[in-house]
Amino acid sequence: MADVELETRVVGGGDAGFVTTKFEALLAWARKYSLFQYPFATACCGMEFFAAASPRYDIARFGAEAPRFSPRQADVLWVVGTISQRQAPVLKRIYDQMTEPKWVIAFGTCASCGGFYDNYATVPGIDKILPVDVMIPGCPPRPEAVLDGLMLLQQKIGDGDRTTAVVKNTQLPDGAEEKLERLYNIRMRP
Amino acid sequence: MARIILDRLKERFGADVLETSSQHGDDVAVVTPARWREAAEFVRTDPRCACDYFVDLSAIDCCDNGDPEARFEVYVIAYSVARKHRVRLKVRLPEDNPEVDTLIPVWVGANWMERECFDMFGVRFKGHPDLRRILLYEEFKGHPLRKDYPAQQAQPLVAYREGTYDKLRPFLADEGMPLDRTFKAAQDPD
Ligand code: SF4
Numbered sequence: 001m002a003d004v005e006l007e008t009r010v011v012g013g014g015d016a017g018f019v020t021t022k023f024e025a026l027l028a029w030a031r032k033y034s035l036f037q038y039p040f041a042t043a044c045c046g047m048e049f050f051a052a053a054s055p056r057y058d059i060a061r062f063g064a065e066a067p068r069f070s071p072r073q074a075d076v077l078w079v080v081g082t083i084s085q086r087q088a089p090v091l092k093r094i095y096d097q098m099t100e101p102k103w104v105i106a107f108g109t110c111a112s113c114g115g116f117y118d119n120y121a122t123v124p125g126i127d128k129i130l131p132v133d134v135m136i137p138g139c140p141p142r143p144e145a146v147l148d149g150l151m152l153l154q155q156k157i158g159d160g161d162r163t164t165a166v167v168k169n170t171q172l173p174d175g176a177e178e179k180l181e182r183l184y185n186i187r188m189r190p
Numbered sequence: 191m192a193r194i195i196l197d198r199l200k201e202r203f204g205a206d207v208l209e210t211s212s213q214h215g216d217d218v219a220v221v222t223p224a225r226w227r228e229a230a231e232f233v234r235t236d237p238r239c240a241c242d243y244f245v246d247l248s249a250i251d252c253c254d255n256g257d258p259e260a261r262f263e264v265y266v267i268a269y270s271v272a273r274k275h276r277v278r279l280k281v282r283l284p285e286d287n288p289e290v291d292t293l294i295p296v297w298v299g300a301n302w303m304e305r306e307c308f309d310m311f312g313v314r315f316k317g318h319p320d321l322r323r324i325l326l327y328e329e330f331k332g333h334p335l336r337k338d339y340p341a342q343q344a345q346p347l348v349a350y351r352e353g354t355y356d357k358l359r360p361f362l363a364d365e366g367m368p369l370d371r372t373f374k375a376a377q378d379p380d
Contacts, residue, residue, distance in 0.1 A: 086327050088348040114310040120334045120344050122327075 024160070031075070031101065032157040033063035035150075038074035038098070040091060043081030045108035048140035057143040062150050071097040076153070077130075079146060082110040083123045095130050103157070105149055106135045112166075127164065135168045192272040193217060195239045195277045202232055208282075220280045229279055234296050236252055241268035241277060244297035247263040247304060249311040251337045253285075262313055266293060267298070283313060292318040310335035 013067040041049055053059050053067070068074040071094045083091055095104070106126050109115040112135040114124035126132060133156060149167045156165060177188045193277060196210045199219050206229075208220040221229045222326045233241045245267040253261055260282035267277045279332050281290055292315040293300040305324040312333035317319060322331065 045328075083346060085346055086325075088346065092348050119341050120339070123346070124344070128346075129348045132353075 028158050029162060031046050032154040035062070035064040035103075035153075036066050036068045036078045037064055037076045037078055038069070038071055038094070039078045039080055040068055040094060041078075041080040042083060042087065043110060045081040045110065045140040048143065048146070049078065049107060051078045052143040052146040052158050055079070057147060059147070059150065063156065064150055071095075072099060074098055075102060076100065077104045078107050079104065079111040079126050079130075080107040081116060082115065083126055085123055086121075088123050088129055091126065092129055102131045103153055104130050105153060106132050107146065107149075108141055109137050109139045111135075112137055132164050133162065134165050134167065139175070141167070195219075195233060195241070195275065198236055198238055199229060199232070202236075203229060216278060217276070218278045218280060220282065223283060223290050225283050226279075226281045226298065227293065230266060230268070230293050230296045233277060233279065238279070239270065240273055241270045241275075243269040243271050244293075244299040245269050245276070247293065247300055247307060247334075249307050249313050251311060251335065253337045258285040262288045262311060264288075264290060264307065264313055268297070288312065289314045289316055291316050294318065309333070312336065 018058045039046075039053075040047055043138055051057065059065065064076070069155050071077075075098075077095055077098060079091065095102070104126070106112040110117065112132075113120050118124070123129060127135075134153045136145055138145050140174070141149075145167050152165055152167060156162070180186070193212060196207075196212070196217050196219055199221075200207050200210065203221065203225060205291045206222045206225045208222060209215055210217070212221045213219070219229070219270045226283075247264070250263040250265070251261065255261075262283040262285070263280050263282045264283060265278055267276065267278050283290060288311070290313065292304060294304070294317070301318070301320070302324060304318055305320070305322060307313050308315065308321050309323040309325050310333055320330075326334070329347065330345050334341075
């Protein structure tokens with residue numbers, strides 16, 4: 001709601017007040033809470049997707065309740081699992097059949113970058129064939145990371161941002177970042 | 191344990207059994223390509239062997255043994271449900287024309303395994319009714335489990351998109367925090 005409120009003003013008073021907002025903001029706000037999903041589950045990550053969609057994690061509270069097994073009715077394509085080269089045309093076709101606006105979530109390391117399948121058989125990340133909005137690393141990712149990914153997608157929809165974003169591990173224990181930075185000679189902190 | 195099979199084979203085929211070995215309960219007999227089908231038939235029908243259960247058929251690329259006449263080693267594993275013993279028959283095939291008789295008349299289950307062996311190694315099976323690729327696609331060139339196939343050389347069916355990441359670098363960009371993600375204009379992944 002917050003991002004709509006920024007653009008929104010209440011005009012007038014008494015019984016007959018009215019509200020103005022930007023049309024795009026209202027539309028984006030409406031879209032991000034009514035995501036119909038198309039689960040394209042191909043491998044072990046599928047199990048984790050079922051867990052994330054189960055009542056315990058309750059993906060419905062994000063407005064992403066209904067899985068649609070027709071691409072025409074879906075807004076979000078969840079690519080869950082390893083995509084082999086032989087399967088790539090099928091995935092591309094499903095994506096092409098979805099109606100605009102559409103978003104893609106790469107669920108798991110295999111869908112994001114091919115994972116440990118660095119060979120002739122596997123597509124090294126579905127961003128090689130489709131534009132991807134959110135990548136959720138993990139083999140498989142925990143349901144919490146999946147929910148983070150969904151919230152990230154909602155935020156991106158609200159912002160109108162189509163760059164690829166990666167769900168980050170948000171809960172490293174104290175001191176772990178410094179240690180990893182030293183170990184791998186990378187920069188993790190701003 | 192199943193030495194009896196090896197003895198029977200040697201008795202029946204004489205010099206056409208090139209070598210036999212027994213190790214850790216595995217009994218192996220190498221036969222000549224000319225009598226491959228016959229040896230399998232014998233192992234199945236001989237009452238002392240009675241190997242009625244087809245377990246597996248595949249090949250090994252022994253390209254480093256320095257002998258182009260014996261580059262491929264096709265093996266079949268058969269098990270006797272009644273006698274509870276198992277045998278492995280092998281045949282060595284040359285590099286330039288790896289071809290051997292099909293075992294479908296002996297065990298009908300050999301059909302798909304021979305197709306897989308053809309797909310992965312390019313070994314042809316004489317008399318196979320439907321020798322097509324089974325795991326890969328028709329457009330694929332070469333046979334990926336041959337050791338001279340470059341392991342990472344993919345043959346994509348869907349052309350890769352321009353400007354994608356090589357590999358994911360989730361920890362370098364400070365994007366992807368589910369909360370407090372501020373709007374960023376389209377940015378270079380580097
Ligand atoms: S990321 Fe891991 S769990 Fe998910 S499909 Fe790949 S191998 Fe399976």
